[in-house]
Amino acid sequence: MLRSFCIIVGIIGCALNAHAELYRYVDENGITVLDDRVPSGSVKHGYEVLDNQGRVRQTIPAARSPEQLEADRAAHAAQKQQLEDDTTLLRLYSSVPDLERAKARQLSQIQILIETTHSNISDLQVQREALQGRAAIQERAGRAVDEMILRELAEVDAEIARLERLISAKQMEVEEVKSRFAVSRARLGVLLGS
Template identity: 40%
Template structure:
């Protein structure tokens, strides 16, 4: 004997309805007055940040949603995450404190080389300026006017000296920063590998 489609649908709904109704979740949260509330509708948006629990139809906790972190906790979490990322990168770069020492020596030698070249260029610019000024003085002693081209070269050499001094200062600052950075990296690698300093 075959059943009608309407009767079959009614039987299925009759079987599934108790399961569907039984699967309803309830939410337990604390309201503004400090009272614990259990609600089938959900947690009002103003209480979500305080955290809540999801209960099954028997009242058992099936999931806990923790409170949102405070701004201080959030800042600490972000700082911890950044530190972990930085540590992972350090461990990819260096496998021991000695690796840091070798990288430091290479970088400082590179910067010392740049400082040396700039210092040599500065000395050459000073010598060139002294020669140009001597030529200008010779012109004046001979009673002639100093050519504009010669005056322009003297100014150019002064400007070059200023540029080179700034370049040397920049390289020296980079050297100090590199020394500090490598010292911190060496210390941290030692901590991460359990080797101390």
């Protein structure tokens, strides 16, 4: 009876030993340790699961740092944004020539606005010259220049300056549109495989 019990215990012990797992991890002192369990403090640094012959069965990676998690979130957000941008690009343009036509239309609209603004500046300069002529007549007559003429001259000068700033902004917009369409053209070419 005792002999049977010892044999059963031995068989059970061998069976348990055959399924025993070892863990290899680095402890807080930087020492590599083999053990049948991984302490909770070492889990975050990652570990390896070994079979009974010492071969690596599974590698559990180290926990990601807050910086790595933030970088992962940022990369995921950028990937999501790129997908949305690609979807919009494909919805707007069916081909590269289609995109080029849209670019030409947009640049044409900006150019028309610039030309109209130049024309408005020319009209204001004619108006300014007329006001200056009226002021000169009053000065030659020995009178002080009428306050209304001076106020109108200041308003015309302010409007000319505003329109010149508008032209500068629109010229910068032309460059931005060209740059934006160049990026869109390159991406559309990739998406369409051309």
